[in-house]
């Protein structure tokens with residue numbers, strides 16, 4: 001992961017920024033970004049003349065309008081029909097960009113209207129009393145901080161990353177802090193709209209948002225202020241950590257991803273592609289994968305004249321799709337997502353240590369996604385079949401049933417004074433805790449570990465409903481424990497005579 005050193009450095013830098021941001025949220029200061037068009041610095045690339053000023057401004061305004069146009073089609077049809085006239089708020093008195101036909105009040109419509117429609121949403125008022133501050137992550141565009149709302153509710157706040165590449169580049173190009181804040185804020189606004197329209201268990205939950213200064217005007221600060229998105233809190237996806245976790249947890253992440261991609265292919269917005277598809281755009285919430293970075297999602301399939309226009313290019317593979325009669329690369333978004341899932345997730349997470357009875361199915365999934373032979377429906381079906389088999393234990397049919405006879409079972413008992421050994425990949429750092437379908441599978445595992453002399457089932461289950469079994473080399477005594485069963489391996493007879 002090349003970004004690691006960077007993110008540490010960023011974290012140090014940004015902690016300062018976060019404090020500043022939150023202080024400004026808390027005191028709801030009216031202080032705005034200094035630069036306006038009237039005190040726009042004279043110095044531009046060539047020492048600056050009036051003409052160059054104007055062209056910079058024009059370019060920025062045209063970019064702002066591009067961003068707006070990107071969002072409009074994402075609004076629901078009801079919103080779209082409200083064809084409100086108007087102009088950009090900040091620049092409205094000064095510039096009339098010809099293509100801008102919508103009012104910023106459309107945004108109020110989105111925010112106020114949606115707030116009423118989704119009663120669980122929070123607004124700026126929720127941010128007035130934030131408790132704790134920490135950085136969860138940052139990217140080119142956004143900064144994500146961890147806060148605890150009154151009532152012990154942990155949430156994540158997304159803000160414009162003032163130190164990010166997006167902001168830096170804009171400032172270089174336009175030298176207009178306020179205009180750039182507005183430009184970069186559009187990515188957050190686009191994300192708010194997408195989060196409202198693409199609700200799914202594998203998409204981070206939008207808890208609310210605040211446009212403008214917290215507490216100042218109930219969040220109706222409009223275009224000029226700071227945009228804050230309030231999200232369910234997750235943990236950034238740690239690929240390295242995930243690589244060391246049990247197959248069951250890695251499979252869970254891949255399954256969540258496939259369920260997400262199936263949803264995105266048939267979403268209310270049409271087939272949605274994730275253009276920036278990398279593990280860092282996802283988080284996990286209690287082990288479940290959730291997409292958090294949506295500002296690079298696109299619901300448009302490219303238009304085409306020939307098949308050659310429908311080429312998907314990846315570093316090691318190219319694919320060409322047929323150009324449909326309508327002149328659209330149909331299914332391109334879905335295929336792009338599937339191949340990205342294959343190359344960023346499946347190759348690392350899926351084959352390694354797959355349960356023996358499931359390897360042929362996993363291999364088939366690897367091949368059909370890596371070659372783009374299966375569509376997302378077939379891929380989801382294949383994943384759900386693996387899940388079903390894994391849960392049912394049917395893949396264990398060839399374990400000898402007699403294996404459990406090597407053990408004496410003591411129900412309602414636990415152990416104390418355990419001597420544990422480590423195994424990999426264990427659910428516990430100290431000992432050997434693995435998920436099993438049944439005592440029979442646990443017995444099979446214990447037989448295969450030379451140190452193992454007993455194991456316990458405690459009734460604890462994994463997300464699939466499989467049982468957690470802890471294996472040990474010895475223990476000093478048994479203690480009553482209503483929820484637990486201890487299986488003690490019978491001493492091996494020196495010579496088997498039966």
Ligand SMILES: Nc1ncnc2c1ncn2[C@@H]1O[C@H](COP(=O)(O)OP(=O)(O)O)[C@@H](O)[C@H]1O
Pocket residue numbers: 136137138139140141142143144156161204231232233234235236237280281282283292293294295
């Ligand atoms: N809800 C969340 N909970 C925890 N961490 C998050 C959450 N959302 C984002 N992050 C972290 O913050 C980082 C930046 O967020 P992201 O939306 O990807 O910004 P950018 O668009 O700048 O890439 C992500 O890579 C992720 O690690």
Ligand SMILES: *[C@@H]1O[C@H](CO)[C@@H](O)[C@H](O)[C@H]1NC(C)=O
Pocket residue numbers: 041042043
């Ligand atoms: C900008 O240019 C004008 C006229 O050329 C000059 O009067 C003014 O002082 C300059 N402002 C700055 C901030 O340099």
Ligand SMILES: *[C@@H]1O[C@H](CO)[C@@H](O)[C@H](O)[C@H]1NC(C)=O
Pocket residue numbers: 313315316317318
């Ligand atoms: C994919 O296509 C590009 C552009 O046509 C070409 O340069 C590249 O070599 C191709 N890559 C592979 C792996 O075929």
Ligand SMILES: *[C@@H]1O[C@H](CO)[C@@H](O)[C@H](O)[C@H]1NC(C)=O
Pocket residue numbers: 366367370371
């Ligand atoms: C899929 O299987 C074919 C035939 O066995 C093989 O040539 C190909 O490399 C496999 N592709 C992937 C991505 O695993």
Ligand SMILES: *[C@@H]1O[C@H](CO)[C@@H](O)[C@H](O)[C@H]1NC(C)=O
Pocket residue numbers: 266375377
């Ligand atoms: C895939 O599944 C979706 C929803 O379950 C369904 O609407 C669609 O028709 C299916 N597509 C194909 C090609 O089977």
Ligand SMILES: [Mg+2]
Pocket residue numbers: 139140280281293
């Ligand atoms: Mg990101």
